[in-house]
Amino acid sequence: MLVAGHLYPDLLNLYGDRGNLIAFARRCTWRNIPVTVREIILGEPVDFRELDFLFIGGGSDREQGIMAEDLRRHRDNLGEAIEDGLVVLAICGGYQFLGHHYQTGTERVIPGLGLLDLYTQAGPRRLIGNCAVEVELDGRPVRITGFENHSGRTFLGRVQPLGRVLAGYGNNGTDGLEGVRFRNVFCSYLHGPLLPKNPRLTDHLVSLALKRVGRNPALAPLDDRLEERAGAAALARLGLG
Amino acid sequence: MDAKLMIAISSGKTAAQCSQLLGHHGSSLPGKVALRLYPGTLRALAARAERGVILVTGTNGKTTTNNMLARVLLEAGYRVICNREGANLISGVTTAFLRKATASGHLEFDWAVLEVDEASVPGVAAEVDPRMVVVTNFFRDQLDRYGELDKTVTLIDDALGRLPQTQLVLNADDPLVAQFGGLASPAVFFGLAPHARVVERRHHTRESRFCPLCGKELNYAFYHYSQLGLFRCPDCGFRRPEPEVEGLQARYLEDGVACTIRRGGRDYPLELPTQGFYNLYNALAAFAAGTLLGVEPERVIESLESYEPATGRLQRFRYRDKPVYLNLVKNPAGFNESLALLRTDGRRKDVFIAVNDNVADGRDISWLWDVDFEVLEELQRNVAGFVCSGLRGEEMAVRLKYAGVALQKIVAEPNLKEAVGRALDGPGVAAYFFATYTALWPVEKVLRSRVTPERGKQHAGSRPSIS
Numbered sequence: 001m002l003v004a005g006h007l008y009p010d011l012l013n014l015y016g017d018r019g020n021l022i023a024f025a026r027r028c029t030w031r032n033i034p035v036t037v038r039e040i041i042l043g044e045p046v047d048f049r050e051l052d053f054l055f056i057g058g059g060s061d062r063e064q065g066i067m068a069e070d071l072r073r074h075r076d077n078l079g080e081a082i083e084d085g086l087v088v089l090a091i092c093g094g095y096q097f098l099g100h101h102y103q104t105g106t107e108r109v110i111p112g113l114g115l116l117d118l119y120t121q122a123g124p125r126r127l128i129g130n131c132a133v134e135v136e137l138d139g140r141p142v143r144i145t146g147f148e149n150h151s152g153r154t155f156l157g158r159v160q161p162l163g164r165v166l167a168g169y170g171n172n173g174t175d176g177l178e179g180v181r182f183r184n185v186f187c188s189y190l191h192g193p194l195l196p197k198n199p200r201l202t203d204h205l206v207s208l209a210l211k212r213v214g215r216n217p218a219l220a221p222l223d224d225r226l227e228e229r230a231g232a233a234a235l236a237r238l239g240l241g
Numbered sequence: 242m243d244a245k246l247m248i249a250i251s252s253g254k255t256a257a258q259c260s261q262l263l264g265h266h267g268s269s270l271p272g273k274v275a276l277r278l279y280p281g282t283l284r285a286l287a288a289r290a291e292r293g294v295i296l297v298t299g300t301n302g303k304t305t306t307n308n309m310l311a312r313v314l315l316e317a318g319y320r321v322i323c324n325r326e327g328a329n330l331i332s333g334v335t336t337a338f339l340r341k342a343t344a345s346g347h348l349e350f351d352w353a354v355l356e357v358d359e360a361s362v363p364g365v366a367a368e369v370d371p372r373m374v375v376v377t378n379f380f381r382d383q384l385d386r387y388g389e390l391d392k393t394v395t396l397i398d399d400a401l402g403r404l405p406q407t408q409l410v411l412n413a414d415d416p417l418v419a420q421f422g423g424l425a426s427p428a429v430f431f432g433l434a435p436h437a438r439v440v441e442r443r444h445h446t447r448e449s450r451f452c453p454l455c456g457k458e459l460n461y462a463f464y465h466y467s468q469l470g471l472f473r474c475p476d477c478g479f480r481r482p483e484p485e486v487e488g489l490q491a492r493y494l495e496d497g498v499a500c501t502i503r504r505g506g507r508d509y510p511l512e513l514p515t516q517g518f519y520n521l522y523n524a525l526a527a528f529a530a531g532t533l534l535g536v537e538p539e540r541v542i543e544s545l546e547s548y549e550p551a552t553g554r555l556q557r558f559r560y561r562d563k564p565v566y567l568n569l570v571k572n573p574a575g576f577n578e579s580l581a582l583l584r585t586d587g588r589r590k591d592v593f594i595a596v597n598d599n600v601a602d603g604r605d606i607s608w609l610w611d612v613d614f615e616v617l618e619e620l621q622r623n624v625a626g627f628v629c630s631g632l633r634g635e636e637m638a639v640r641l642k643y644a645g646v647a648l649q650k651i652v653a654e655p656n657l658k659e660a661v662g663r664a665l666d667g668p669g670v671a672a673y674f675f676a677t678y679t680a681l682w683p684v685e686k687v688l689r690s691r692v693t694p695e696r697g698k699q700h701a702g703s704r705p706s707i708s
């Protein structure tokens with residue numbers, strides 16, 4: 001049984017992000033891999049080490065603030081789970097919060113969890129639009145697509161990017177990098193939501209989660225023709241056909 | 242008359258003719274031209290109202306509410322100016338006045354009834370000095386255009402705060418709207434009493450679960466849909482205001498919805514000839530506004546009961562023997578209500594969904610994942626097939642797949658004409674067409690070439706003059 005956790009689904013679900021949980025769970029179920037989705041509710045006790053997959057989304061400023069306050073109390077527990085191989089997908093606000101800090105303007109610095117070596121700076125205008133990124137999964141290049149909408153510019157320290165921007169802005173609109181990979185943690189600015197649009201990435205996460213619980217990570221193929229057509233259409237819209 | 246205004250009016254009208262020649266639909270170009278030449282155009286024209294200007298705003302239902310109210314006033318014998326749907330920014334609103342003005346700038350009317358885009362409320366209100374503002378609801382809509390919902394609501398709150406004389410007509414069931422009752426302006430509330438369809442659980446598309454006044458989580462006795470329901474703040478005491486106009490015993494009819502409207506201790510039965518539960522809210526808003534403006538309640542009911550939906554507001558057609566419905570979808574709350582129609586209609590049907598991602602649709606289509614398509618897992622039993630089209634039709638198809646719709650029931654057909662034909666000729670005995678904003682007219686055009694409008698002609702004479 002895989003346990004997929006959705007962190008604060010009431011707060012952090014700004015751009016259809018719950019689709020990521022839906023995709024993770026469906027692609028398990030379609031292969032008869034037992035999976036359960038656990039909603040992690042604000043203020044309730046949680047042990048992240050009991051999860052196999054954790055999704056962290058983004059929210060509005062106010063909601064983001066509420067989540068930050070609560071999650072800070074679980075920092076060490078989450079850090080241990082990550083060291084232990086917990087598979088994490090963090091998008092946008094969730095991604096930023098795993099880093100050192102978020103700097104708004106010149107004055108204010110909102111501390112992050114500092115679990116990943118990166119920081120974010122507010123930019124003068126929002127980076128909005130369709131986005132395509134080339135990532136490497138199991139040594140093979142895969143093009144993933146999504147929609148980004150963020151004013152923060154993220155800069156990486158000693159961590160690997162998730163991929164290289166083919167179209168759009170990515171982490172900061174300047175260095176051509178998008179997202180982060182660190183152990184089994186995957187971060188990205190791509191909404192869409194990301195996983196339903198990109199089944200190969202989803203399957204990669206499912207495999208990692210299976211490996212973590214000591215099961216065979218090989219996955220039976222599924223009929224992904226609809227997803228492939230949608231991906232092709234999205235790439236075509238970006239002139240990457 | 243001011244020479245500058247004269248020139249602005251005539252240039253705007255010339256632009257109107259040109260844009261009609263070019264075949265633009267609902268263009269707001271005339272207003273844009275006139276405002277550029279003379280920024281005071283809207284103020285000057287709106288000031289000519291014999292009785293006043295009414296603004297209708299909110300995320301969902303503003304077109305329908307606006308058209309309903311215009312019809313009520315028109316049938317009560319008033320001369321009414323009303324803007325075209327979609328032309329609801331300041332330029333579109335100005336265009337509505339220009340259309341009715343003569344080339345020499347002459348313009349006479351009693352009421353201007355204007356639907357106004359939420360973000361344009363401050364700008365328009367400052368120019369027209371509205372006698373009344375009707376607010377339907379606030380849902381998440383096209384986030385990439387406006388930023389977050391909170392900001393939109395704050396913007397309108399500020400604008401209304403500068404209009405202490407303006408009569409407000411507010412949805413009591415939506416905490417985001419009901420909070421305006423705390424402003425200095427006189428307010429009348431409309432709302433729905435509990436009925437058979439209320440839900441005790443919160444929907445996935447929660448727009449705002451926190452008290453807009455103090456930030457505490459709101460308690461709900463029940464929900465109508467989304468955040469609309471019987472709410473109360475445990476902390477500061479903010480709660481659903483007692484509505485002066487309340488819909489009781491809401492229920493579905495064969496091909497419509499009904500309720501009893503209670504106002505001032507009297508009951509008025511209402512049968513709306515259009516499906517869609519949310520249309521009751523629109524009717525309640527129009528009833529509250531119409532009666533406040535002095536129209537007899539019985540006459541308001543009469544007008545509402547003969548109301549014809551505008552393009553894509555559950556517009557009805559007939560194809561051979563098959564009833565065909567066309568409905569606009571533009572945000573999760575509205576789409577969920579559209580899916581509720583499939584539950585109400587027990588017939589076997591074909592379903593068509595066109596999703597575009599142009600600017601007017603919202604370029605980010607991830608809102609589709611906030612729609613509860615998961616209800617289709619059960620409802621698909623009565624659906625022969627789903628045809629997905631539009632610029633992002635393939636992604637719509639993916640959404641259905643992950644909602645649990647059987648793969649053999651899903652077709653992605655990017656060619657709109659082809660796709661419409663497929664749904665029309667499907668094996669169902671009814672067909673539902675859902676389209677996002679910029680897909681709506683293309684779909685309607687294809688539909689019109691194949692089907693016959695269900696009603697229409699007999700009421701043509703009494704339609705609000707929005708053409």
Ligand SMILES: [Zn+2]
Binds near residue numbers: 474476
């Ligand atoms: Zn409160």
